[in-house]
Amino acid sequence: MNWKIEIASALLVLLSLVAAPAWVLHVESEAAAAHEASPARVITLTAVAAGGIWTEEEVAGHNYWRRQPEPARTVVLSGENVVIRLKSADVSHSFSIPELEVGPVAVEPGKVSVVRFVAPAPGEYLIQCSTRCGPCHEEMLGTLVVLGSGETLADYPPGLLPPRTKCPNHGSAAHSEGGDR
C-alpha cells in the first residue's frame, strides 16, 4: 500500500465532509445579504398552507413534518426601512398588507420574493394571502406590529385584531400563540 496516497485520499474525503456544509452556509449568507439595503430591518417570513400561517421560523425539511410553527407577529419600528423576504413551505401564496398597500406579491416555493416599505404609524396590521393556497388561505395568521418610539410589544397585547375563526386547521393557534396540529 502506498501510504501517501491513502492519507491524501482520506484527507480529501474528510475535507469534503466539512467543505460541503461550509459552502452551503456561504451561498445562503450571500443570497440573504443580497436583499439587505442598509440601514434596514430584514425579516424572513414563510407561508405554510397546511396550518394557514405566516411564520418567522425557519421551515425546512427537518421540521416541516414535526410541528406547526408559530404564527408571525413581526415587530418593526415606525419609520424604519423594512425588507421582508418571503418564502413558501409548500404551495403558491401571495403576500399583502392591505392597510399599508404593500403587495400583493406572489410567493412561490423554492423562491424568495422581496417586499420593501417604510414602517408606517404605530399599530398592528394584518398580513394576508390572496392566492387559494388551502382551506385557510383567507385567514392565514400573521400580523405586523409597528412600535412607536418608547413602545414595546407589551403595548400591543394579543387580541387587538378580531380573531380569525373560519379556518379548520388553526385549532387553538387562532386564539393562543402556536399550538399543535
Add this chain to the structure above:
Amino acid sequence: MTGKTQNADPPNEGTVAVGDKGRTAQPRVGGGSPAWRLDLLAVIPGLRWLVKRRWLQFAVVFPNLVFFYLFLIAGVFGSPVGNRNIIIIFVWILWWFLLITLMVPFASRVWCTVCPFPFFGEWLQRGALIGTRVGKPGVGRNRMFGLNLRWPKALSNIWLQNFGFLGLCTFSVALVTRPIVSVFVLGGLFVVATILHLVFRQRAFCNYVCPVSGFLSLYSMTSMLEVRSKEAEVCSKCADKGCLAGNESGWGCPWFMYPSRMDRNNYCGLCTECLKTCPYDNMTLRLRPFCSDTRIKGYDESWKAFIMLTLALAYSMTLLGPWATIKDWANASETGQWGGFALYAASLWMSALCILPGVFFGSVWLGRLLGGGAPKPLKDLFLGWSYTLVPLGLLAWIAFSFPLIFVNGSYIISVLSDPMGRGWDLLGTADFKWTPYHPELLAWIQVPLLGIGLFFALRTGYRFAQSRFGSTRSSILGFSPLAVLLTAIACGFLRLFVG
C-alpha cells in the same frame, strides 16, 4: 463463499463457453442466431489500462459521495417542498430515470461501481481507500478488518431485498414528496451499510440487504454489458485464483462471486477487482446481446420479477391513470385517508406476492398440460419461464419513467441552480420553465418500448419452451397460456400509457 455462486444447473443457453477477442459466435440451445460477444478491453483503447488502476473506483465513488452528502444536507435544511429540493428531483427523478433507462439495460450494475452507500463500511473493512492488503486475519488472502462473519445461510437470497423494496415502495408517495423521508431512507442506507460491513464480510449488505440491489440484480440479467472470464482453459490451470481469493493487486471478489465461473450478471457489482487481480488478464468486460442471461435460479428471484412488474402496474395506475381515489389513498400522508391507504397497501402486497404469482403459476401449469410429453418438473418450468417477466418488467418500467422525466424536466434544470429551494440562483437557471411538451409524442416512445419488452418476453419464453418440450408444436402449445398472459399484461400497460 455463499451458495449463490456455484450452482451446477445447466444453463438455458450456451453462455458458458466463452471466446477471447472480438466477436465470437456461440451455439445456442434451442436454435436462433448465435450469440455474439465483443471484448471491450480488446477494442477500446485505454480501457484495459483504466480498469486496472487501483484508484478507479475511488475516483468515481468520491464525487458521488459528495453529491449524496449535499443531497442529505438539502433534505434536512432545504425546502420541504419535494419538487424544489434536489434530494427528490435528483434521486427519485433523474437518478431513477438514468438507472432504469440507461445504466441497467446497457451497463449492468454500473451504478454499484459508483454507489456511495457502502463507502464508509468498505473503507473501514479494508483499512484502505485505494490500496490493497494481504495477510491475516481477513478473507481469502486479503487482510481485512471488522468481524468478517459469514452472512447467515438462511438469508443468503434476495427475500430480504424483496420485502424491503416492496415496503419502501408502499410509501413511495411520501418518499418522493417529502425530502425528510428520503433523508431517513438514504441516510439509513449509509448507516446500515456501514454497520453490516463491520460485522459481516465484504459486500454482504449489497448482496443481501440493499433494497436497490434486488432489482438491479434481476434486471441486469438483460444488460448488454458483462464481466466474464475469457478462457476456461486458463482458469483451470490457474493456481493463483486471485479473482476469488484476492492478492497483492486487488481484493477477492467482494460480491462473493467466483468471477472465473460467473455465468450471470446478477450479483456482480462491476467493482473491477477481478480485472485487476487476475494475473493472466483472463477476466474481461464484454458487450453482448440484450437478454443474454436467462436463467432464474430460485423463487426469490422469480418473486422479485413479480414484485417489480406489480409495482410498475401500480405506479402507472396511481401516477398516470385517471383514478383520483387511488391516488389519494396512496398519498395518505397528505390526504390523511389511512383507511384507503391500508387497502392500497394490502392490495399491492397481495397482487405482488400472491395474485400475479398465482395467475402465472396457473398458466405454467396449463402450459405443462397442453405441451404434453413426459411430465416435466413444475418448479423447473416455473423458474425458467419466470424470466419472461424480466424483459417485460424492465421495459414497462422504462416506458413508465419517460413521462416522469418529461413532466419534471424543468425542475431538474431549476434545482441545479437552487438545490435547496432557498431562492439561490447558482447557474442562472433557477427560473427555467419547461417548454410545453406534447403528450402525444410520449406514446410514440412508450408503445415501441412495451413492444420490445413483449418481444423479448415471448422470444425467451418460447426458446425455453423449445428446450423443455422439444418439438415446435408442443413448444407452441406449452408456451401459449403464458404467452397470452404476457400479451394481456402488455396490453394493460398500453391502456394505462395511451389511455
